[in-house]
Amino acid sequence: MRNKNVTAVPTEHLRSVDAEFQGSMQEVSYEVYNYIDLSRQLVTNRNIDISEAGREAIAGDAIWKKCNVYLPAGYDANDTDVKYNVLYLLHGVGGDQFEWLSSNGKVDGRFIICNLFDNLIANGDIDPLIVVFPNGRSAHDWTDSSFNSEGTNMLGFYYFDYELRYDLIPFIESNYNTYADIADTSSEGILFNRAHRAIAGLSMGGMQALNLILGGYRYDSTRFTGTDSIWGNGLDQTVLTSGMIDLFAYVGAFSNAPTSSEGNVLGATLASSDHKLRLLYMTCGEADFAIRSYAKSVEGLLDQAGNHLEHFYQILIKDGSHDFNVWNNGVYNYSRLIFTNSDESLMSDVVLKTL
Numbered sequence: 249m250r251n252k253n254v255t256a257v258p259t260e261h262l263r264s265v266d267a268e269f270q271g272s273m274q275e276v277s278y279e280v281y282n283y284i285d286l287s288r289q290l291v292t293n294r295n296i297d298i299s300e301a302g303r304e305a306i307a308g309d310a311i312w313k314k315c316n317v318y319l320p321a322g323y324d325a326n327d328t329d330v331k332y333n334v335l336y337l338l339h340g341v342g343g344d345q346f347e348w349l350s351s352n353g354k355v356d357g358r359f360i361i362c363n364l365f366d367n368l369i370a371n372g373d374i375d376p377l378i379v380v381f382p383n384g385r386s387a388h389d390w391t392d393s394s395f396n397s398e399g400t401n402m403l404g405f406y407y408f409d410y411e412l413r414y415d416l417i418p419f420i421e422s423n424y425n426t427y428a429d430i431a432d433t434s435s436e437g438i439l440f441n442r443a444h445r446a447i448a449g450l451s452m453g454g455m456q457a458l459n460l461i462l463g464g465y466r467y468d469s470t471r472f473t474g475t476d477s478i479w480g481n482g483l484d485q486t487v488l489t490s491g492m493i494d495l496f497a498y499v500g501a502f503s504n505a506p507t508s509s510e511g512n513v514l515g516a517t518l519a520s521s522d523h524k525l526r527l528l529y530m531t532c533g534e535a536d537f538a539i540r541s542y543a544k545s546v547e548g549l550l551d552q553a554g555n556h557l558e559h560f561y562q563i564l565i566k567d568g569s570h571d572f573n574v575w576n577n578g579v580y581n582y583s584r585l586i587f588t589n590s591d592e593s594l595m596s597d598v599v600l601k602t603l
Contacts, residue, residue, distance in 0.1 A: 257580040262355050275316050277312050277313070288472065290407060292414075302468075317379070320332070320376035321366070331426060334421075334426050335447070341451060352572045360576065386410065397477075426444065438523075445498075465488055467484065483507055503533065518557060524556050526558050528557055531562075531574060550598065
């Protein structure tokens with residue numbers, strides 16, 4: 249991993265490849281049994297204690313959600329002998345499952361993000377992989393992309409971990425040819441599976457990657473918490489999550505949003521995990537308003553995590569803003585670092601760089 253050179257995205261990687269090397273995109277529907285309902289309760293088909301969820305957990309009917317899935321060139325659903333790693337890419341607060349696609353734009357008539365993966369695979373920079381673009385709102389009104397601190401759609405961002413663990417990952421791994429199989433809960437199976445899953449997100453999705461995967465706080469509207477918002481956005485922290493390091497060995501956060509937890513909190517939860525994180529890749533533009541939350545989440549993280557974090561990349565983009573120039577750079581470099589063998593060093597490998 250130390251030999252990977254973090255660079256600017258090559259211009260040609262934004263252009264389309266020949267048709268035979270182009271991956272395909274499909275929108276699929278799946279059932280969700282774990283989500284926030286109209287009454288702000290957690291609907292679940294699992295035994296989740298109120299102390300863990302920070303609110304009442306009740307039984308209820310499933311809802312249907314949609315996600316987009318990128319399949320690499322040559323993917324054959326009938327060829328179950330060929331397996332793939334999976335990367336989950338999360339969107340921002342005003343986005344949805346199409347933000348990485350439509351909002352990122354097109355070149356040569358194809359989505360830039362698809363061109364980027366097509367080029368990386370065609371050039372042999374990464375192995376062919378499956379990329380999942382979820383809608384990160386685990387709520388009954390998941391299609392509402394408005395910013396409303398009191399909305400259940402906003403609350404759903406902070407409960408996406410239950411949907412991810414119990415609904416989305418099982419759907420992906422039972423319907424696509426993936427290395428990982430979440431149904432295998434043996435010690436060996438968990439170690440194998442997490443090495444074949446990665447997750448990253450932009451802005452609000454970057455917060456989710458940190459708070460829900462490493463282990464930070466959930467948030468709710470101050471109207472319901474009865475407390476004050478230190479951010480002045482009507483949101484305040486509630487309960488600490490336990491993280492999902494048992495499911496993911498690689499985490500990326502691009503311009504992580506203000507409600508991202510502090511580094512010492514994230515690092516302490518990571519250190520309490522039974523597993524090590526192979527890679528944490530954090531990036532932000534130097535001119536981005538999110539630079540404050542980026543710095544807050546970096547500070548103290550490594551000190552607390554210790555040898556539970558093997559590789560920590562902190563990449564600043566000179567003059568970078570809160571936009572896809574930064575986020576595409578994050579995807580380009582992060583995707584070349586994931587799904588590689590760890591150095592298994594006792595001390596963390598830290599890379600600090602400004603591009």
